[in-house]
Amino acid sequence: xxxxxxxxxxxxxxxxxxxxxxxxxxxxxxxxxxxxxxxxxxxxxxxxxxxxxxxxxxxxxxxxxxxxxxxxxxxxxxxxxxxxxxxxxxxxxxxxxxxxxxxxxxxxxxxxxxxxxxxxxxxxxxxxxxxxxxxxxxxxxxxxxxxxxxxxxxxxxxxxxxxxxxxxxxxxxxxxxxxxxxxxxxxxxxxxxxxxxxxxxxxxxxxxxxxxxxxxxxxxxxxxxxxxxxxxxxxxxxxxxxxxxxxxxxxxxxxxxxxxxxxxxxxxxxxxxxxxxxxxxxxxxxxxxxxxxxxxxxxxxxxxxxxxxxxxxxxxxxxxxxxxxxxxxxxxxxxxxxxxxxxxxxxxxxxxxxxxxxxxxxxxxxxxxxxxxxx
Ligand code: HEM
Ligand SMILES: [Fe+2]
Ligand SMILES: [Fe+2]
Numbered sequence: 001x002x003x004x005x006x007x008x009x010x011x012x013x014x015x016x017x018x019x020x021x022x023x024x025x026x027x028x029x030x031x032x033x034x035x036x037x038x039x040x041x042x043x044x045x046x047x048x049x050x051x052x053x054x055x056x057x058x059x060x061x062x063x064x065x066x067x068x069x070x071x072x073x074x075x076x077x078x079x080x081x082x083x084x085x086x087x088x089x090x091x092x093x094x095x096x097x098x099x100x101x102x103x104x105x106x107x108x109x110x111x112x113x114x115x116x117x118x119x120x121x122x123x124x125x126x127x128x129x130x131x132x133x134x135x136x137x138x139x140x141x142x143x144x145x146x147x148x149x150x151x152x153x154x155x156x157x158x159x160x161x162x163x164x165x166x167x168x169x170x171x172x173x174x175x176x177x178x179x180x181x182x183x184x185x186x187x188x189x190x191x192x193x194x195x196x197x198x199x200x201x202x203x204x205x206x207x208x209x210x211x212x213x214x215x216x217x218x219x220x221x222x223x224x225x226x227x228x229x230x231x232x233x234x235x236x237x238x239x240x241x242x243x244x245x246x247x248x249x250x251x252x253x254x255x256x257x258x259x260x261x262x263x264x265x266x267x268x269x270x271x272x273x274x275x276x277x278x279x280x281x282x283x284x285x286x287x288x289x290x291x292x293x294x295x296x297x298x299x300x301x302x303x304x305x306x307x308x309x310x311x312x313x314x315x316x317x318x319x320x321x322x323x324x325x326x327x328x329x330x331x332x333x334x335x336x337x338x339x340x341x342x343x344x345x346x347x348x349x350x351x352x353x354x355x356x357x358x359x360x361x362x363x364x365x366x367x368x369x370x371x372x373x374x375x
Contacts, residue, residue: 018073023115028068031119032060035106044098052088070122070301071115080296083175085130086138096127125305132167132308164316166226166323167304173218174296180210181289183346188282200266205346207262211255212342214292219248222299225322229315230307240302247295254288261285 036059039045053059062079069077085091103123107116184206191198227241261281268277311319 018069018071019118020072020074022071022118023112025068025072025074027110027112027115028071029064031106031110031115032064032067034109035103036060036063038102038106039099042098042102045095045102048088048090048095067119070126071118075294077297078290078293080174080178080293080300081126082130082171082296082300083178086134086171086175091131091134093131096131100124100127125309126301128308129300129305132171132304165320166221166316167307169323170218170222170226170299170304173214174300177210177214177218177292178296180206180346181292184285185289188285192278192282197269200262202346203262205342207255207259209342209346211259215251215255219251221323223248225319226303226307229311229319230303233310237306240298244295244298244303247291251292251295254284254291258284258288 036049036056039049062077065074065076066079066081068074100123104120107119110116184203187198187203187206223245227245231238231241258281261277261284265274265277265281268274271277
């Protein structure tokens, strides 16, 4: 059983590995454009995309980056797909299957068998991860008639894979962190445009949140509890986990630097070189946001699907128990409750600084729901 799982893990991981030899950049462009032209003609999927995508040129460019990164390892895509899809109203397993069917039709027509296999495999796995995150966030019933049957695949089996509290927690925390990073970026951008100073208390509260919650609570759970269970399966997975662990360690240092840069910006804002301090903080903040979005992308597209695919029922039980205890021990009680006042403070600080619209945009109605208990 264990050997079998390890073999599955190795197979999954190696087929996830990007390879510049797999196809040309042109083939990626052809794939993405052909696929979305099908989507835009599909009576069921088209309305969803047309209502959400304002700028198709931008969307296609982003998706070319995404597939180029996933298939060829060009690392151009910076984003976290789970929060984007979680925000879409009314997704169902059937819609994901329709999406996948069109995707497979497209890859089949390309005439590159290796590309086809790798792309189909990735699409399938990521679709599973997106659908998992979607259900986790929307509290949709799992299993039963809602979950479709489709070949020998892992993500829609009627098993417990969709309901692991530990995965739910990770996805929710990613969503909260993305929202916060986005809010900070928007806030800085707006003040730069208006040529005004930001609300430093709000910024400080936001950085404090990032430090308290993701850095002290989220990453240690991944590094200590989840990652060790996935190690030792194959070299690629181990290398990805090493990188994520390094990211976690680097994150702590980066946040100290950011706090110091913010203090410099605040204290020196009236001084002759105030502008340089602002630029320094903005540059560090952008680096940090890009860094973590990419980090979460790797976790969501590689590690969580792999965990779903290979961990045993017993391992999940152990992990879920540990996640829940860990959460309680660190927070004293439900972490959501502890951080709710801080979140409110940040939102009201943004509102007071005349950035009400901005706060709403950044959190897109997600601020408080992201903190509701996962189950
Ligand atoms: C039911 C199936 C799906 C629907 C209806 C759907 C719909 C959408 C929509 C409307 C957006 C634009 C969101 C925005 O700009 O705010 C989007 C973005 C995206 N989708 Fe999907 N999607 C589906 C499945 C998938 C799958 C299976 C993948 C990957 C294999 C995928 C990859 C992406 C990526 C990478 C983005 C860009 C996210 C970003 O902004 O960084 N989607 N999707
Ligand atoms: Fe992480
Ligand atoms: Fe994470």
